[in-house]
Amino acid sequence: MTTHLLEAAGLSKTYPLPGGGSHQAATDVTFAVPPGGALGIVGESGSGKTTVARMLVGLVRPDHGTITVAGRARSPRPPRGRSARLARAREIQMVFQDPYVSLDPRLTATQCLRTALRLHDRGEANAAELLDRVGLGPREADARPRDLSGGQRQRLAIARALAVDPRILVLDEAVAALDVSIQAQILQLLTEIREETGVALVFVSHDLAVVRHVTEEVLVMRRGKVVERGPTSRVLSSPQDPYTRLLLASVPTEGWDPTTAARARESLNPTNPT
Numbered sequence: 001m002t003t004h005l006l007e008a009a010g011l012s013k014t015y016p017l018p019g020g021g022s023h024q025a026a027t028d029v030t031f032a033v034p035p036g037g038a039l040g041i042v043g044e045s046g047s048g049k050t051t052v053a054r055m056l057v058g059l060v061r062p063d064h065g066t067i068t069v070a071g072r073a074r075s076p077r078p079p080r081g082r083s084a085r086l087a088r089a090r091e092i093q094m095v096f097q098d099p100y101v102s103l104d105p106r107l108t109a110t111q112c113l114r115t116a117l118r119l120h121d122r123g124e125a126n127a128a129e130l131l132d133r134v135g136l137g138p139r140e141a142d143a144r145p146r147d148l149s150g151g152q153r154q155r156l157a158i159a160r161a162l163a164v165d166p167r168i169l170v171l172d173e174a175v176a177a178l179d180v181s182i183q184a185q186i187l188q189l190l191t192e193i194r195e196e197t198g199v200a201l202v203f204v205s206h207d208l209a210v211v212r213h214v215t216e217e218v219l220v221m222r223r224g225k226v227v228e229r230g231p232t233s234r235v236l237s238s239p240q241d242p243y244t245r246l247l248l249a250s251v252p253t254e255g256w257d258p259t260t261a262a263r264a265r266e267s268l269n270p271t272n273p274t
């Protein structure tokens, strides 16, 4: 028996390169998330985070490896039949960096949520409750995506993901496009939602400072591989891997020294900067 809600074992993905050859975007990525837990996946741009996130939700098919939710293997393809597809969607929902891409521009916030609720045979009346849960008021309820601020749009995208009452929410750079003060509000919202609903989070970000606020465990990825893992506080306070140290040195905090950050990068990777 497992106590884990989500288990990813040995996930690998290779993309063909346009000029021939191939690029291994993820290599043997393994992790587990307990029910209601929160895992961060961090690493620089190009380290394979999005590839892993998309494998989890089924948008990218792994070459190798398995994904298990509550002890049941997720099939690499969406299953046939409406109820099986809906059941799969209720396991894992995803929130993207840019909600513009995933929100229908024609629908008001309320219509958007009603559509998602109807699809999953949940009462449309829950739309008001969802809006309330993500902190959107009556004015935003009747607004379309273009009339919402970036933070409000991301709140709506989160509400729509929650509409199916998922067990796991995968967020890929979900606050990366937002101002720091708005980021903080969304991170606080995610923490509240976790407490209220028990949903588990997989929080993907290039930004260690962001991961610190929402996750207990963290994976550090570099060039498709996990180079370090552990409790978020431990990894951030005493990183073991040189790459994690480099990432931390690159975060501008109080007393941050760009020269130290540059030197750390040189010593890690003298000839081939990524």
Ligand code: ADP
Pocket: 015, 016, 023, 024, 025, 043, 044, 045, 046, 047, 048, 049, 050, 051, 052
């Ligand atoms: P991250 O999210 O950490 O920035 P990605 O998973 O998006 O990393 O990308 C990892 C690597 O895989 C990058 O080198 C990227 O160029 C490559 N890659 C990602 N998606 C594709 C794709 N659909 N086709 C080819 N290469 C891809």
Ligand code: MG
Pocket: 049, 050, 051, 173
């Ligand atoms: Mg990415």
